[in-house]
Amino acid sequence: MSKVHEDPPFEIYRFSKDTFKELLVRKSIAAPRDVSNKPLVVYLWEYLDKLHTKTILVENNYIDRDYLEDFAGYYVRCFKYYEKVCCRLHFFCNEFNDIEFDSLISHGNFPLTPGLLQYSYLGFLVVKRLPKKFIGRTCLKTYPSEGRRDYPITRENNVNLFGIPLSISSLAFQEQDRVASACATSALWSVFQKTSNLFNHQILSPVEITKVATTHLPITNRVFPNKGLSIYQMAQAIQAVNLEPVEVDVKPQKKPYFEYLIKGNLYAYLHGGVPLIMTFNLFDSSSPSTFVNDLHAVAVTGFSVDNTVVPADDKGFRSRAYRLNKIYVHDDQVGPFARMVFDGNKVTLPDGDVVDSLSTSWFNQDQKGKRRAVPNIVLIPLYHKMRITYDIVYPEIYNFDKFIKTVIISGHEKLTQEFEWDIYVTTVNHLKNNISELGLIYGDLRKNVLLKSMPRFIWRATAYFDGKPLLDIIFDATDIEHGVFLHCIVEYDIFVSNVLKQISRVDALARQFEGTPGWAIIEWFRAQPL
């Protein structure tokens, strides 16, 4: 008889480091040393501890859909017996015991209630009964926002715990098993959890992702056990779920504008709820230092902003994206929501180039200090109708901002203060909800905006001054690049609008901007009645 049938349906433990590790040993088939020495286990324990975890509820005999696919695709054909049944650990920030939970199951209430369980629910972790790579689907609560953290790449994950409905807002994570998946597949798997929700496509398991990625672009080595994919193959997997892969080169040595380029792209899509994959090389600063040529891939799931800095580039253009100082990533070898920091530190590459880098949670080989990440390519999975990308919208706003600044240069500095632009992709529903909630416009103006027919996907560029929105420039994200994809402008400040209308009518100035990016915005203001 297998181990599965010997376990009771549930077990309850008080959370501690030793209990957590012991449970992982017992519920997987990993050796104790493989659990204790695993950085991912240490990361997860610390993460759960910071969430103030008090209780672990073990749900034995759990069937996990993603693992079942991987099991059917690989493990079932091994001569050695591997179990298809997993175990799921649930985490709570309140304390309760077996008797109280049993009472809830038997009587449906008192002293524990479904509401209390939901209130204290911190998420779950699936343990696969495998050696070494046993961390399966994991959904954990995010850290509190505290006015700086933002996790837009999460979704509601519904859980049914013996008839008790629970829900956790998170993004699923799992470690690579080096059989069905390496880092590339794991990052794609996490990203698809969100895009399936956003763009309504099927969710592929890791083994399915690896298969579709290598169908048309086979690798010379065997596909399974999988050692990794190329960016080309990752793009192929994105197309397999009917999304379009957009690749952005963010390699710093090629881009003097690196910081603004990468922060702008990350923010514009993340803020709009679109997840991204970032690939990077790791730089090990052990002595002697080494640059790892093979790339690593992570799913970018959130960001943190610094509200104390002036978010301006070296030419004075202010963008909310430049406040971004950290990103949170699902790094399959570090953990969920792992932090990478834009700390300004540079590294010297083998060719002598000194380039920007981000901090990581990867230890150096000598275990002293952490490795640095040198970004390479960002891969963005977009709905096929989203044809206008950030690189097209940004210059429009950048040039329009330059046009506005000419008024400041001409001596009217009080007229148009330094605008801070918030540029991101969004949907018409989000835009209209937000305009309704803002309460900045009323009457016909509000009615005209809310009743206006708009495309489903739009780019929104809001000009702020001192935290107050002045105008919203809306672009049609489904239009063609060489057309006029400006859709409309929503004005919140009548005097600012009047100044913009007036200077747009000054031919000596405006005509010089004709044909440059942003001309459509100037033309729009020229056409509005004063």
Place this chain on the structure above:
Amino acid sequence: MKKSIVPVVDLDKLSTDVSTWAASPEGQEAIRIAIKDSLDVAELFRESRTVDQKRLHEPVTL
């Protein structure tokens, strides 16, 4: 609409001032630099989308 950040100004005078400035040598130079900056940034962003095909075949294996 809420109170504006912009003080009440004479829009006709603004128009004349901007027009005069834009036609002046310093205005012309400032506008030329502004447009050049914008076109440089647009080019940089355009380049970021043209990834060398060879790099797309680099292994992502860690």
